[in-house]
Amino acid sequence: MAKNASAHLETLKTLYRTMVISREADLIEQDYTGRGEAFFHVSGAGHEATAALNPFLGPQDWLHCHYRDKALMMARGITPEQFFLSLFNKDASHSRGRQMNAHMSSPELKVLSLVGPVGNSALQAVGVAAAVKNDENQPVVLCSLGDGMTQQGEVLEALAHAVRETLPVLFLIQDNNLAISTTTKGKTFYQTPEGDAQEFYGIPIHRINGRNPESCLECFEEVVSSMRVDRKPSIVVMNVDRLHSHTNADDHKVYRSPDEIEAVKKCGDPIVNLEIWLKSQGVKDDFFQGMAQNIRLDLKKQASLAQRSGEPAPTRTALKPLPSHLEYTAAEYRGQPTEKSEDNLVMLEALRDVLKKRMADDDRITLFGEDLEDPKGDVFGLTKGLSTAYPGRVKNSPLAESTILGVTIGEALAGKRPVAFLQFADFLPIAYNQIVSELGSMHWRTDGGWQSPVIVMITCGGYKPGLGPFHASSYEALAVHTPGVDVFMPSTAGDAAGLLNSAFESGRPTLFFYPKSCLNDRENATSSDVEKHLIPLGKARIARSGKDITLVGYGNTVKLCLQAAEALAAQGAQAEVIDLRTLQPWDKTAVATSVEKTGRLVVVHEDNESAGMGSEVIAVMAERVTRPFQVRRVARADTYVPCNFANQLEVLPSYKRILETSVEMLGGQIAWKLPPTAQKGYFLVEAIGSSPSDESITVVRWIVKPGDTIKEGDYIADFEADKAAVELKSPISGILEEILVPEGHMVKVGTPVLKVKTGEGEESFKPLTKENPGEPLISGLQLGAPKASQEKVLSTDPKGIVGIQGVACVKGSRVVTNQEISALCPEWEAEDIFKRIGIETRPWVGEGETVLTLATAAARKLLKQTGLTLSDINLILVSTGTPPAHTPSLASMIQMDLNKDETEPLLVPAYDFSSACSGYIFGLKQASDHLKLRPKDRVLLITAEVLSPQTNMADHGTAPVFGDAATATLLLGSGRLGAMKLKVLETALGTHGESGDILKVPSDPKETITMDGPKVYLEAVKYMPQLLTDACHQMGIEPQSLDLIVPHQANQRIINALRQRMKLAEDQVYSNIRHNGNTSSCTIPLCLEELIPQATAGQKWGLTAFGGGFTFGGAVVEVV
Structure with missing residues (x-):
């Protein structure tokens, strides 16, 4: 214990304040979950005394905390703001909204990342300790555990390893006698039915009372000081009471009696007990008065700011980028x-x-x-x-x-x-x-x-x-x-x-x-x-080129595929053999390119068939390959690998099975001529290895010579195998007729090395050691493209394929905040705007910007990205509700700007159309119709909307909503499949007439937009789901099966209503309206520009929109 009583008292006063901050943060989190504004909360109430450890830790120490260690983590330096950001799963949280709120992390403070499977932390803590044990600043590693998780096998393994390697890990066990609802008393390694254990694996067990935090300091100080010197592990059991339910999803009144709950509340609250103790030591009421209330007010402000902070964008990979x-x-x-x-x-x-x-x-x-x-x-x-x-x-x-x-x-x-x-x-x-x-x-x-x-x-x-x-x-x-x-x-x-x-x-x-x-x-x-040596990740090796059939394998199966390819080559069939090498990521492009060429695919793997790599490869090829093709798998049946080697060769993929499958797909027939056996009265002794992994042996010494009589079991030779020396013993009795492999020569395991003459009727059982089905007799191969009528053919008609090569967007340069809108339109406070429509800022045109400058800039950006010029474009479509003139069209003006450096005009058809906010999907339909007839063409689809000049700043229904932007999308036909990033699979359109009484953008730029918000809302939430469902049903799927839905970004209330009406998961509906506002027909391509770079091949996305008029559209696209 510190000798300086004043310093000791100050330490406890600091501890008290930290514990109160932790408790008040808990209560605020409970309040948010209770009113449905947050969804998960774990209380640390009753466990706050773990913060008493912090005064004895330094920046060199590492902490793997328990999920109730809020007070300790705050004492370490994690701010309440970070807890609130995690509560609301916000972008600025330590995990960018991916972790549940109590699972904190802070690399700067050496607070390791908590995870759901409790007890995993123990082995990690031991690993950290192994890495830092000999550091000169003598770090210790905290592994904080609950009593329930101490019975995890991995915790017991960690304790054993810490002892085995003498590692400075402090195992702090917070024992509240409950593992959710299961009582743990007498059921742990430190408290058995016989009573408290004094040690475990030779580690002394220290016990402290976490209900009285002041009593914990001395033990913590002694234990940590000792560990810095002896570098040994320690166990501290801290007895505490859990004051609240396990989480907000639990109700402890179900399994705890009212008396028990009241008792722990009365006696087990460490904050109450520490306050009593501090007062007994002369700390005045002034210290305590108003502290909780002031802390609560400050924390509420922090929580409110966190709640209103930015939402994270979904990530579709769990891997860091490759160099x-x-x-x-x-x-x-x-x-x-x-x-x-x-x-x-x-x-x-x-x-x-x-x-x-x-x-x-x-x-x-x-x-x-x-x-x-x-x-x-x-x-x-x-x-x-x-x-x-x-x-x-x-x-x-x-x-x-x-x-x-x-x-x-x-x-x-x-x-x-x-x-x-x-x-x-x-x-x-x-x-x-x-x-x-x-x-x-x-x-x-x-x-x-x-x-x-x-x-x-x-x-x-x-x-x-x-x-x-x-x-x-x-x-x-x-x-x-x-x-x-x-x-x-x-x-x-x-x-x-x-x-x-x-x-x-x-x-x-x-x-x-x-x-x-x-x-x-x-x-x-x-x-x-x-x-x-260095291999790019996700790049396959073409082990053999061919044009008639594709064989895909990896690991052991590659040499079997090559062996089958050799047999096919003898009959004039050229098999392409692809060695994947890397399975995650794997080379989809190489396999698809090969299958486009051969039209036949065999995937071979050792793992069992169901849900194996063969299924994955074939599924992706079904999505990517545009020609009809046949597929087969050669894999292990859904069973285990037997030790009987003959059975093993039958169960695992074999040369025989691969070749037979390939011949069948090529329309031929195959029979086998069995391999020759030794002459009658003779036996061939084969080379053996020291273990199953040996491939070859070298003959070091023959102990016998031709003419010698040998008996079964006689020691006859010394071999040097790949792994170890081998003493060869004769498998048979007889007279050595001939040595087939001289001393010093290397041969493969299984090669005959001796010829032995045996007596009449003398036999030795020779176990099977390698696959040898004999000579294949192949006939009737039908080379060239597979017939469409054959079984197991997957077909995607390439003629109808339309795809998107790229999307480029430009927004107005002036960023307008809710504070500015509120100043113009005082009916709404800035916070109210975000809460009601989900928009925080919106882009408006700045000085010198017009709908034409934005549109031209977007088109130029796209052409630069794709390496094209206007001469490569065959059609320009422009969706706009705010053209600068009726004649010339905005499309014509854009074309002129793009072509102004050329001496001769280009006769590229270009025209405007107006479908309001549904314009992008209407444009996809028009472009698709054109490209299905002209598959080698390119279509430039532009959306351009500048609505801010026609916004009535006094109208709270429209002033905060609209933004200005332009987008450009390049669409391709089936003649340019390789450049596509998205395929446009289906579209569905609809319109029902409206006079403009509900929503109107006047043609006169001096007039302002009018909108009846509630009626617009009803139209949107009714018809957007319907049109998307129509598009999906035309494909034979349900919208709920889509990986992601990208709706028109009208306002967040409509997006939320769409999700709820369609019963979709929150992460299944994309939103980026927060900083873009409603940019009419530009909203969906603004989303696509963000989504495409991180997309996963094979995903299907739904697009849906509504617009004035009223117009409605739905579409389904697929990531290539």
Whole structure:
């Protein structure tokens, strides 16, 4: 305890104020959720005494907090404003609205990101401690837990690892006796049915009373001071009472009696108890008087500002951007193998050398996994020699996959570059919680604030005798389904080295699958300059070019596809073999280009068939490929990999199955001529390896010679396999007739090495060790385009396809705020405007700007983006309700401006049309009709609206609403499929007449806009859903199946009503009206300009609009 009583008292007074701020913030959050303005709240009431730890922490310390640690996080420096921004899921929140409100994060303060699966934090905290243990400023790492989460297996693993490695982690357990409604007394590792435990895994257990915060300081000070010296873990159990329900979605009156609730309120409130204690120490009433009320007033202002702050834009990726040298178009280098095989590296050696060179250049790189240290150096030998070369940086893990992932994620958060090893892909599910909840989501949920660039090395796959269930799976579909991680599976040494370098360069979490059957494959070796190897992400390798059928594989299946392609080539059929290499991202363009050429697609993968990569590849091709094509999958059935090798070859994709499938798709027939067997009375002894991953052996010494009599079990030769030495024992008795492979020669496993003469009737069972179905006898192949009448044909008629290449927008340069509108139109306060219509600012034309200047600027911007000129355009359509004149048309004026530098006029048809706010969708329909007849044309669709000059500033119904903008969209026909970013799939239009009594924009620019807002609202919410539904039904889908709906941005009330009427999720309807206002026919393209750069291929978006007249439109577009 601090000896200075005055300083001690000041510390407690500061603590008291922090606790009151936390409590008042809780109450304000409860108020907002109670009235439906926020949706989720977690109370820290009763847990505020954790803030008593803060005086003993420094900036060097790390905190992994509990979700009730609001007071501690505020004491650390996270502001109430940040809690309120998180409450309302705002753009300025630490997660940009992605995290639930109690799951805070602050990289600047070393407050790690909280996540929903409670207990995950423990292994991360241990990983951080492992990374910073030896820092000179002696940091400690807090891992704050609730009593319920202490029973998570990962928490117990973390405690064990902290003891095993002597790590400075303070496990602070806040015990309120409840895990939501489940009582925990006597059911934890620190309190068993026999009573309180005094230690756990050798860690002494300290106990403090969090109901009396003043009593906690001494324990915290002693524990932290001790940890800074001995660097050992500590456990502190803080007994507290939870004063409120678990969350606003819970009602503790259901499972707590009124007496219990009253008792904890009376005796368990740490703020009340600390106030009593402070007063007993002479603190005057002046200190307390009005504090809570003043704090509450200040917090309410902060909450109100947070509530009115900006909304986040949705993000459609969980990955950080790639550096340019790893993007799809970047150059690659896969090595240049020499003719001397001994100078080349197999995959195992190439991966090891990449790790070795990377570790030499970057001391942040560590390796962690089972059996990695010398002398074993990994069960496959991948890390052999590395722990000797880099002591302390290559460490054996416990047999606990969650620990491997959780610890390395923590190390990465602390700035290390760890590589985690999972011994077999079959153990991936054990670690999957840490992968999907932490590794994949970290960048996304912290908006890049925290990075966890862990590379997870995973051996995978079958095709070797001796492998079976739990040692032969691949699980890549599970990995690919996980957002936020890159997924690789190379088939060659060059790609393995290049992709491992790319994983280090990308700084992104990576699941790196490497097939054990490829590790020692000398046919696909690479050169020794592995430090130069680099592969762009999402770029496939064309392993063999062809024009008749496309075979897509990765990992083990690539060599099977190549083998099938060789057999087809002998019959004149050219198969294109694509090695995906990277599965997330994967090369949609390469596969689509190939299928456009061949019209036949076979996807081959080891993982089981349902929801596998084959399904994904075929689905995307169905969306992208424009010609009719046939598809088939060759994959593992929905079962496990058996150990019986003959059964394994039947269950897994095989050369035989791939070839038979390909021949069938090519309209041919196939039979098999069985392979020859040894002569009667003779037996061929084959080369064996030391393990399933061995590909080849070298004969070191023959212990026998021709003419020797050998018996079954005799020791007859020494081999050197890829992994270890092998003593060959005879599988049969007889006379050695011939040595087929001399000493010093290398051959593949399974090659005959001896010929033995056996007696009559003497037999030895020879187990199957490799696939050998015999010689294929193929006939009747029908090359060229597949017949449309054949089964399993997917067809998209390219003639009717219309697409959007780009959208460019220009807004008025004057930004008008609600304060300015309020000054012009005093009936509305600035805050009322935003609350009623969702608009905060709107663009108006500035000095020298007109509808023509905006429109021309938008067109020029688009032409520059697409690299085109006016001479490349075949039709100009202009939607406008505010043309500068009836004649000439605005379209003609735009055309003249765009062509003014040319000596000769271009006869490009151009005209205006007016459909008010629905104009963009009407324009899409007109452009589509034109392009379906002229598929090689380009149409420039312009929307141009300048409404502010005709706005009545005294009319509160129109003054705040309208903005000025112009947009340009380039539409293409099916003759230019490759340039499309969106496909226009369907449109639906409607109009019913209106005299102008409800909504009118006068032709006389001196007159002002009039609008009956309530009647307009009724028209909008009735017909916008109807027209979008009509467009969807024309395609045979429901609007609820759309990935996103982009409505005309009239006002936020109409957008919200549309969403509610159509029963759509909040994130399914796009809104950017806040800073654009209603720009009439420009609103939808303004949205598209924002959406297209971050779009995901295959998504379908609905567009819907209404406008004066009344006009209505619906459309469906698809991201290419």
